[in-house]
Amino acid sequence: DADVTQTPRNRITKTGKRIMLECSQTKGHDRMYWYRQDPGLGLRLIYYSFDVKDINKGEISDGYSVSRQAQAKFSLSLESAIPNQTALYFCATSRDRATQPQHFGDGTRLSIL
């Protein structure tokens, strides 16, 4: 089983719909992250969480919200999806210090029509 699991792997939906992407991990890491990847732009940070009670906005948080339900679970929501949120979304985890490797899930490919 993968250490960092993202669901769903693929999703097609319509403008205006509410969407939740889920991430769970079995690595026991405190820190979790959500990124989006657009062609030619690399990865950009949406939100991150250093522990269950800590949530921080990243570079591009507008239009997104998150929930850290437990140490192992971190969900990303799009309250009212719009087409320019079409992208590849990644969840990542790391240990409880900044100087630790990050480990990524396999990504969720989201298309908004």
Add this chain to the structure above:
Amino acid sequence: GIQVEQSPPDLILQEGANSTLRCNFSDSVNNLQWFHQNPWGQLINLFYIPSGTKQNGRLSATTVATERYSLLYISSSQTTDSGVYFCAVGFSGNTPLVFGKGTRLSVIA
């Protein structure tokens, strides 16, 4: 703002050739990581290397923190090395990683 620049943006190699990918960054770092994104989109952590040199098989990486750059070496390239290579840096304390835009590598048989 924080700048992470990778070069070249695109690289095409014949199988068996060697290559060097570069990552320049604009400030002192306490965290630098190299990732490989394979053609299926999966991101694999290759190295955690804020300074010094590490090797893992045909891949090695060197970071010269005082001169603000890191190099990823790929020797005897194989078609399975194709994909996008990302450099990501952390500049201080608990700041999250900032990613470069990547180098797209294509290895042809």
